[in-house]
Amino acid sequence: MASPTDLFKKLTKKNIDAYQRRLGQLELSDSTIKRRISAIHKFCHWATKEGYLPDREAISIPDRKRFNLYKTYTSLSITKYLHYAILIILCAALGFGAYDQFFRRAPEPFAYPTALTPPKRYLSFQGRLTDSSNNPITSATNVVFKLYNVSSGGTALWDSGTCSITPDQDGIFSVLLGSNCGAEIDTSVFTENAQIWLGITIGADAEMTPRVQIATVGYALNAETLQGYPPGTGTSTIPYLDSTGTLLIAAASPTLQSNSGTFAIKGQALSITTASASDGNITLAPDGSGVLNLTLSAPTGKVINATDAQLGTSGQKEENTLFYGEVANDNTNLNLLKLEAGSTPVPKFTVDASGNASASGILRALGGGNNYFAGNVGIGTTGPGAKLEVGGQVK
Structure with missing residues (x-):
C-alpha cells in the first residue's frame, strides 16, 4: 500500500493539469468541473x-467552451494552410519593410558620403620594454618613433616627437602612431615610397637597431589613392565629381580619349563653352578622311543658328565674317557650297571652286x-560675248 508521502508526491502540476483536461473531455457540466477543481484546490x-506540499501555483478552472472551440478549430483541414498563408504574409511584410527602410528610402548621406572621405593615417604599434636584465619596465618612459624609406641612415619621413609611454606590469605597451603619439602621418609617406621602416628611440639611448619594416597591411592606406595619385582638383590628382556634379580637370591641356568604338556624350541638353573671359576657341577637327556630320530632326525653327552680337564692332569688313570656309588647295573639281532638298534630294543651289553659282x-x-x-x-546663253547678250526675243 502506498504511503501518504507517496500520495502527496503525485499531486504535481502535470497530473493536476491532466486531470483538468480529462474533466473537460467527459462532457461534464461547468458547475461539476468547478466543484471538483475547487475541492482539489482546498x-x-x-x-x-x-x-506536506511545497508552495504551488493556483489551480485554474478550465473554460469548457474555449476548449471545445480550440478543438474544433484544430480539427479543420484548412487550418494548416491558413497557418502557412499567415506565415508567408508576415515574411513578405517584413521583407518589404526591410527593403523600403534600408534601400529605397535610405538617406543619401548614410548610403554614400557627400564628400571624399579618406581613411585616418594611423599605425598601431605594440612592444615590450625591459631593462638590461630583461626585467619589465613599468614606469612612464619617453619614446620617439620615426618612419624612413631606408633600413638604416637616411632622413626621417615622419617624426612623432617625444611620446610618453606607460607600460603595464609586464612592460607591454600599445600606441597609435599619428593619433595619440605624433601628428597624423602624411599621405606621401606610403603613396610615394615602396618600402617603409620604423625607427624607435627609447629615452636618451640611440635609435634601436635594426629598424622594423612596415608590413604590407600598412599600405592599405594607399586605397586613398590610385597608383599613388590622390583625388583632387589640382594637377597630378584623380578628377572626381563634386557635390554639384562638376568634373574639374586641372591639367593645362587634358584629353578625354576613347581607343575604340564611338565616344558618345549624351544629355537632355548639351553646352560646349569656354571659361569666362578666356577668349578661348572651340575646335572640331576630324582626323584623316573623317567628316563633320550634323544630323538634325527639328520640324521647325532655326535648326542651325549662329549668333554674334559683337561682330563688326572692330576691324575691317573682310576680317569680319559670320560664316567662313576654306579649301586649302588649287583643285577645281569641288563645290564650295551645295544645298539640296526633297525626299529624294536634288541640288537647289551650288557654288563651285571657281565661284560659279547655279540655282534651280x-x-x-x-x-x-x-x-x-x-x-x-x-540670258538664254551660257557663253555671252558681251556685257549683256540675249539669246531669243526680248519683250
Missing part, C-alpha cells in the same frame, strides 16, 4: 499549510540698290 491549500529656282535681287556684275551676263 485540499492542496491545506496540505501546503501543514507542510528663280534668282531674285530684292535689295533696293544697284546690282553689279564684273563679267558678261547672258
Whole structure:
C-alpha cells in the first residue's frame, strides 16, 4: 500500500493539469468541473499549510467552451494552410519593410558620403620594454618613433616627437602612431615610397637597431589613392565629381580619349563653352578622311543658328565674317557650297571652286540698290560675248 508521502508526491502540476483536461473531455457540466477543481484546490491549500506540499501555483478552472472551440478549430483541414498563408504574409511584410527602410528610402548621406572621405593615417604599434636584465619596465618612459624609406641612415619621413609611454606590469605597451603619439602621418609617406621602416628611440639611448619594416597591411592606406595619385582638383590628382556634379580637370591641356568604338556624350541638353573671359576657341577637327556630320530632326525653327552680337564692332569688313570656309588647295573639281532638298534630294543651289553659282529656282535681287556684275551676263546663253547678250526675243 502506498504511503501518504507517496500520495502527496503525485499531486504535481502535470497530473493536476491532466486531470483538468480529462474533466473537460467527459462532457461534464461547468458547475461539476468547478466543484471538483475547487475541492482539489482546498485540499492542496491545506496540505501546503501543514507542510506536506511545497508552495504551488493556483489551480485554474478550465473554460469548457474555449476548449471545445480550440478543438474544433484544430480539427479543420484548412487550418494548416491558413497557418502557412499567415506565415508567408508576415515574411513578405517584413521583407518589404526591410527593403523600403534600408534601400529605397535610405538617406543619401548614410548610403554614400557627400564628400571624399579618406581613411585616418594611423599605425598601431605594440612592444615590450625591459631593462638590461630583461626585467619589465613599468614606469612612464619617453619614446620617439620615426618612419624612413631606408633600413638604416637616411632622413626621417615622419617624426612623432617625444611620446610618453606607460607600460603595464609586464612592460607591454600599445600606441597609435599619428593619433595619440605624433601628428597624423602624411599621405606621401606610403603613396610615394615602396618600402617603409620604423625607427624607435627609447629615452636618451640611440635609435634601436635594426629598424622594423612596415608590413604590407600598412599600405592599405594607399586605397586613398590610385597608383599613388590622390583625388583632387589640382594637377597630378584623380578628377572626381563634386557635390554639384562638376568634373574639374586641372591639367593645362587634358584629353578625354576613347581607343575604340564611338565616344558618345549624351544629355537632355548639351553646352560646349569656354571659361569666362578666356577668349578661348572651340575646335572640331576630324582626323584623316573623317567628316563633320550634323544630323538634325527639328520640324521647325532655326535648326542651325549662329549668333554674334559683337561682330563688326572692330576691324575691317573682310576680317569680319559670320560664316567662313576654306579649301586649302588649287583643285577645281569641288563645290564650295551645295544645298539640296526633297525626299529624294536634288541640288537647289551650288557654288563651285571657281565661284560659279547655279540655282534651280528663280534668282531674285530684292535689295533696293544697284546690282553689279564684273563679267558678261547672258540670258538664254551660257557663253555671252558681251556685257549683256540675249539669246531669243526680248519683250
